[in-house]
Amino acid sequence: MNREFDPARVVDLRPLGGKDWKAVGLGHWLRERERAALRQGWWVLHREPRNRYDANAIAVYLDCRKIGYLSAAKARAYSPMLDALGADGYEVDARIAGIQVYVTLPTPAAVRALVTASHSED
Numbered sequence: 317m318n319r320e321f322d323p324a325r326v327v328d329l330r331p332l333g334g335k336d337w338k339a340v341g342l343g344h345w346l347r348e349r350e351r352a353a354l355r356q357g358w359w360v361l362h363r364e365p366r367n368r369y370d371a372n373a374i375a376v377y378l379d380c381r382k383i384g385y386l387s388a389a390k391a392r393a394y395s396p397m398l399d400a401l402g403a404d405g406y407e408v409d410a411r412i413a414g415i416q417v418y419v420t421l422p423t424p425a426a427v428r429a430l431v432t433a434s435h436s437e438d
Contacts, residue, residue, distance in 0.1 A: 321362045321404035323380065328407045329361075332422030332430065339376045339384040339410075339417040346383055351415035354378065359419065360405040361386070363398050374398065376419055377405070384417065397427045401434060 342351055357379040367373035372395040374386040386394065398406060409420040422430075 320364075320375070320382070321360065321377075323360075323405070325404035326360055326407050327401055327403040327405070327430075329422050329427070329430075330407055330409050330420075332426040334408075334420045334422040334426070336411055336418035336420050337386065337390055339419050340387050342384040342415070342417060344384075348415060354383075354412045354415075354417065356410075356412065359408050359410040361398070361408055361419070362405045363395060365395075365399070371395075376410075376417065378410075378417075386419065386421075390421065393424060394421065394427065397424065397431055400431045401427075 346354075358377075360377045360380075362375045362377060362382075364373040364375055365371055370388055370391060372388070372391040374391045374395060375382050376384045376386065385391070411418045411420070
């Protein structure tokens with residue numbers, strides 16, 4: 317288990333809905349046989365600001381195991397908003413299609429609204 321986040325500090329983004337986007341890098345984290353055997357579970361995004369390749373990196377976890385990342389473009393767009401929310405992880409929905417994973421990301425406007433609401437509660 318590659319747990320790099322506290323499961324008790326996860327914000328649920330699923331009620332915000334969204335659009336499916338392909339996760340990348342699965343081949344690095346999972347053998348093809350493992351990718352073919354993926355099943356639904358607990359999907360969490362986790363920011364990796366200290367990632368040596370991309371300071372905006374957002375990892376995709378399934379049941380506390382890192383399986384891939386959001387694309388660099390999606391990470392660049394979402395990382396400031398997730399950082400502003402300040403959680404250890406962000407629960408999302410995902411869809412498995414063959415050996416591919418599609419993560420459901422809320423619209424940036426929906427995440428910004430959540431950020432604004434979370435800061436108004438402080």
